Amino acid sequence: MGDRYGTDVLDGDWRAPRRGRATDVEAVPGTVVEDVGTGWVGAVVRVEKAGGMHVVHLEDRRGRVRGFPLGPGFHLDGRPVNLTVPTAERRAQVQAAQQAAARTASGSVRVAGQPARVASGSRIWVEGKHDAELVEKVWGDDLRVEGVVVEMLDGVDDVSELIRGFGPTPQRRLGILVDHLVPGTKETRIVDEARRVSPHVRILGHPYVDVWQSVKPARLGVAAWPVIERGRSWKHGVLQELGWPHRTQTDVALGWKKILASVRSYSDLEPTLLASVEELIDFVTVS
Known part of the structure; x- marks a missing residue:
């Protein structure tokens, strides 16, 4: 016999928000998030401690920076997240990536904003x-x-x-x-x-x-x-x-x-x- 009344509507995580439950994400520099309360979208610039709490600073596409309390209330790629303080290991990984980006494929120090020089005779x-x-x-x-x-x-x-x-x-x-x-x-x-x-x-x-x-x-x-x-x-x-x-x-x-x-x-x-x-x-x- 089939189930005349269908599945139990209370079965499963029926209280879960439409976009899912928030997950913890480290506030790594460069991560782009949205503050749900204000709609501010920006990339993480830094995390610092101020007034006994952690503050994450977000830079928008116009170069403006605003600070927000670290924790819940953010969206990442449309999903709710709780921003957390980056671990020492993650900070080291980001620093290594930034240092690598500062060098060319040959290992030379990258010259930022330098236009190509007019060709020499050599x-x-x-x-x-x-x-x-x-x-x-x-x-x-x-x-x-x-x-x-x-x-x-x-x-x-x-x-x-x-x-x-x-x-x-x-x-x-x-x-x-x-x-x-x-x-x-x-x-x-x-x-x-x-x-x-x-x-x-x-x-x-x-x-x-x-x-x-x-x-x-x-x-x-x-x-x-x-x-x-x-x-x-x-x-x-x-x-x-x-x-x-x-x-x-x-x-x-x-x-x-x-x-x-x-x-x-x-x-x-x-x-x-x-x-x-x-x-x-x-x-x-x-x-």
Whole structure:
């Protein structure tokens, strides 16, 4: 038989407010809440003790700040909350996040409000699009402040002639980043010749087959980059070994986007690449 009278209307938390019961939330700086009594909406600026009670200060979008008693009477994302004093651990986390935000991806101190400088005559050349995108992601802020432009090469076979065409000078220097620069390779022989073209050129590199390998494999959830045998397309082979789509150039492009997205800062790159790029930047920005 069915229940002719339905469920018990008193069953459950029938006294609960329509928006739910308030939960405790730490008043962490940056948290945006609404004071229910006044409708004031603002981000938490600070919490302080005054007159024997804790007061939370909220800054609205116009930069005005008002203080409210810490505790109940606030909404966060439409839900009722009781604001509480942040714990020491949470304050430390916020401070660490603020310090990280004050630095660029390369670890340099961020220059607030600094427009990009007009490009200088000096340049940094890299071998391909992926190299340029990685350099931009990690060092882009620094390079814009210095006014240094990164340009792509289509390989290094003709780099000596390209250097002569550029015409480096003490005030117009050239830095070049080369892939797979290890003893005994074609790249090493080409670079040795190119270095003799001008004293105002610095050519450095990294030992990896491709700049992909300069990203620490742990960022992709693997212990090491796959080893791809000679005669097999390196990038397609890597994607296949990682279990990613790998058959087309579109797969390669999407694979690189996934790798690049895993890079958060310089700490996700191998030291060999870091040292080379930092030295090149120093070389072309010296006054």
